[in-house]
Amino acid sequence: MKPLLTCLLLIPFLSGCPHQPEGRPPCCRELRAGPPLPDRSLYHIDSRWTSDVGREVPVGVLRGRPQLVAMIYTSCEFACPIIVNDLRRITAALPADRRSSIGVLLLSIDPERDTPERLAQFRNRMSLPIDTWTLLRGAADDVREVAALLGVNYRKDSRGQYAHSNLITLLDADGEVVFQQAGLNQGVEPILERINSLAAPCGTPAGR
Amino acid sequence: MLALAAGALGGAEPRPAPGMIRVPAGVHRPLVRSITDAAEVPVAAFDLDVLPVTNARFLEFVLANPRWARSRVKRLFADGAYLARWAGDHELGSNAPPDAPVTDVSWFAAKAYAQWRGARLPTLAEWEYAALASPTGPNGAQDPEFRARLLRWYSTPDDAPGRVGQGTPNYWGVHDLHGLIWEWVSDFNNSLVTGDARGDGGLERDLFCGAGAAGARDPSDFPAFMRYGFRSSLKASYTVHNLGFRCARDPAPTPR
Numbered sequence: 001m002k003p004l005l006t007c008l009l010l011i012p013f014l015s016g017c018p019h020q021p022e023g024r025p026p027c028c029r030e031l032r033a034g035p036p037l038p039d040r041s042l043y044h045i046d047s048r049w050t051s052d053v054g055r056e057v058p059v060g061v062l063r064g065r066p067q068l069v070a071m072i073y074t075s076c077e078f079a080c081p082i083i084v085n086d087l088r089r090i091t092a093a094l095p096a097d098r099r100s101s102i103g104v105l106l107l108s109i110d111p112e113r114d115t116p117e118r119l120a121q122f123r124n125r126m127s128l129p130i131d132t133w134t135l136l137r138g139a140a141d142d143v144r145e146v147a148a149l150l151g152v153n154y155r156k157d158s159r160g161q162y163a164h165s166n167l168i169t170l171l172d173a174d175g176e177v178v179f180q181q182a183g184l185n186q187g188v189e190p191i192l193e194r195i196n197s198l199a200a201p202c203g204t205p206a207g208r
Numbered sequence: 209m210l211a212l213a214a215g216a217l218g219g220a221e222p223r224p225a226p227g228m229i230r231v232p233a234g235v236h237r238p239l240v241r242s243i244t245d246a247a248e249v250p251v252a253a254f255d256l257d258v259l260p261v262t263n264a265r266f267l268e269f270v271l272a273n274p275r276w277a278r279s280r281v282k283r284l285f286a287d288g289a290y291l292a293r294w295a296g297d298h299e300l301g302s303n304a305p306p307d308a309p310v311t312d313v314s315w316f317a318a319k320a321y322a323q324w325r326g327a328r329l330p331t332l333a334e335w336e337y338a339a340l341a342s343p344t345g346p347n348g349a350q351d352p353e354f355r356a357r358l359l360r361w362y363s364t365p366d367d368a369p370g371r372v373g374q375g376t377p378n379y380w381g382v383h384d385l386h387g388l389i390w391e392w393v394s395d396f397n398n399s400l401v402t403g404d405a406r407g408d409g410g411l412e413r414d415l416f417c418g419a420g421a422a423g424a425r426d427p428s429d430f431p432a433f434m435r436y437g438f439r440s441s442l443k444a445s446y447t448v449h450n451l452g453f454r455c456a457r458d459p460a461p462t463p464r
Contacts (some may be wrong), residue, residue, distance in 0.1 A: 039282050097282065141319055141328055141394055148397060148444035149284065155398035158246035 002192075006016055026103050026134045034063065034174075042149055043175035047142035049107075052119035052135040059146070060175065062134060066198050067081040069169040071143075071152045073110035074122040079166055082184045084126055086168060091132070093188045094195065100132060102195060105171075107146060108137040109154045109162055142186075151180070170194055222460060224255040227307070227327075229381045230459065231256050234346070236333035239432045245281065249333045256330060256338055257454035259372040259383050260391065263294070266305035269321045271298060276317055286314035286354035289447045307371045309389050309416035309452040315444035318392045318453040329394035332439070336432070341384065349429065358431045361387045369450060386431070392453040396439045 037043050043060035049205050050056050068087055072080035094102060106128075108114035114122075120134040122128075128135070138146075147154060154164035170179040170191060179194040224230050235248040270276050277297040281290055292312045295301025304310075313321075313331075322328050330338070342348030348355065372385045385391070442448075 040284050042284075044282050044284060141323070144394060144397075145316065145319060145444070153397055155395070 004201055018172065026065075026132065037063075038174055038176055040177070041147070041175035042171060042205070044179070045145060045149070047138055047141075047145065049136040049138040049142070050116050052116050052123050054116045057136075059136070062105060063175060065101050065103050065173050066178075066195065067105045067134075067171045069105045069107065069150065069171055070167065071107045071109050071147060071150065071154070071164065073108050073164075074114050074118050075110065075160075075161055075165075076162070079184060081126070083166060083168065084128070086184065086186065090168075090188050090191055090195075093192055098195075102132065104128075104133045106133065106135045107143065108135070109136055109143055109147065109152075109164060110139050111143060150177070172198055219284040224459075225457065227259065228255040228257055228455075228457065230254075231334070231380050231382075232336050234337050238333075239429065239436050251331075251333050251337045253330075253459055254330070254334055255457040255459060256334070256380075256382055257327075257456070258377070258381060260309035260389060260452050260454045261318075262307050262372055263304045263310045266310035266321060267298065267300060267306075269324055273320065273324060276320060281317070283443060283445070285316040287445050287447050288301045288451075290314060291319070292447070293449070303368070305371065307373075309369050309372050309384070311369060311389055311450055312447040313392075313452065314447050315442070316395060317447075319394070321453075322455045325455055327392050327455035327457045329392055329453060332393040332395050334456055335391065335393045336435075338378075338380060338382055341382075343376045343378055346379050355429075355431075358386050362431045362434050362437050369452075389450050389452040390435070390438060390448070392451065393439070396442055397444065423454070 026086075037060075043058075043063055046058060048056050048058055052198075068090060070083050070087060072083055074080070084106070091099055091102060091104065092109070108119065114137045116137065119137060123130075123135055150167065150169050152165045152167050154162050156162050166182065166184050168181045168191065169177055170181075172178050178198065179191060181191050230252055231251075233253045234251050236251050237248055238245060241247070270278075274280060274393060275282075278291045278294060279297050289312055291310075293301075293304040294312075295304070318329055340347055340349060342351045342354035344354075345351065348358075369388045372388065375383065375387060377383045378385060442451075
């Protein structure tokens with residue numbers, strides 16, 4: 001009873017807890033209403049994105065639980081699989097009861113090639129869990145807008161490969177940047193510490 | 209009118225929207241590039257605003273989109289000097305004549321305006337390609353008089369931009385690409401990529417040292433260096449007193 005009570009009390013402050021049925025990708029859950037977003041929330045952007053399951057959503061649909069965000073492209077031969085692996089290492093290092101309360105968001109920087117089908121293939125190939133990982137593609141200028149907000153730089157070279165920043169961003173449940181980790185194959189401790197400093201998930205007593 | 213009808217009947221590409229002109233396909237030669245960048249970037253035909261966006265036009269956008277009013281814009285999307293020259297949220301005032309280019313707008317604001325109009329910002333390659341033209345030819349780089357005129361502007365600080373469309377249009381019929389304001393482009397921030405896994409050694413990092421200029425397309429093209437340096441210094445939320453924008457569009461826009 002007590003955990004449930006804590007959860008209810010926290011709702012107005014955390015803008016909701018993940019009560020949604022599992023087995024559906026995060027982008028297909030209901031858009032959560034909540035108090036106004038903080039000024040620095042990324043979820044103010046109003047562009048619409050298409051997920052690998054073909055659904056068109058604003059990124060604000062992910063409001064409600066913290067997200068680890070990276071910008072990649074699926075035909076990337078080198079850095080992107082490593083970024084995905086880094087994200088996996090981070091989530092794997094979380095306590096089991098927290099794992100489902102953290103989302104992972106992959107945004108494609110390659111709107112030409114990364115169709116929803118390509119994203120779906122990527123999800124299969126990389127075995128990305130459907131209930132926590134979101135894969136989105138958007139219009140070129142909308143990609144650039146998110147990149148500008150995250151501080152990710154990228155450009156296409158003459159071979160069709162992208163040079164891009166390798167950056168993992170931790171957003172809190174309201175979409176504010178909490179922490180950024182640059183570079184590949186970094187230790188997971190610093191970012192884990194920041195994840196754990198975010199509000200405790202529902203179903204666990206606060207402050208654990 | 210005749211031409212319009214012919215275009216509509218003949219199945220030719222639709223004509224540019226009012227206030228825009230068609231810039232034919234060409235190439236952009238990047239000023240500086242990494243070893244994997246192409247020497248020539250093809251530019252497809254595109255439509256470009258003849259004039260920079262004015263205060264009056266931007267006010268229409270703000271009235272239709274209250275979240276972009278000066279007092280309401282989120283700091284994430286524009287710094288504290290956003291529309292600083294305006295008298296208020298919905299008043300231009302004497303420091304911002306209606307027919308002067310809007311300045312003190314962030315990249316986010318410029319992008320939002322362009323989308324509202326069903327257009328987009330020009331890419332860096334498109335802008336540079338269009339701006340290469342002198343009044344008399346598509347490539348002003350070979351025109352010493354044109355280059356001297358550009359240099360004079362780029363070396364003369366000017367606090368309050370005058371009215372748009374006063375000078376001579378360039379070869380394509382576009383006004384004010386030089387001499388009035390600096391302009392945002394959609395990919396302004398692609399100049400420098402840091403933290404790339406394949407190593408930053410592939411990018412020419414010391415661009416503004418002697419070696420950088422020596423490797424550049426045309427070391428004597430100082431205005432191009434200035435634009436390059438200026439763009440590299442920008443962040444998308446920055447607003448600058450002489451930085452505005454204009455819109456571009458693909459010739460056959462796909463309905464959104």
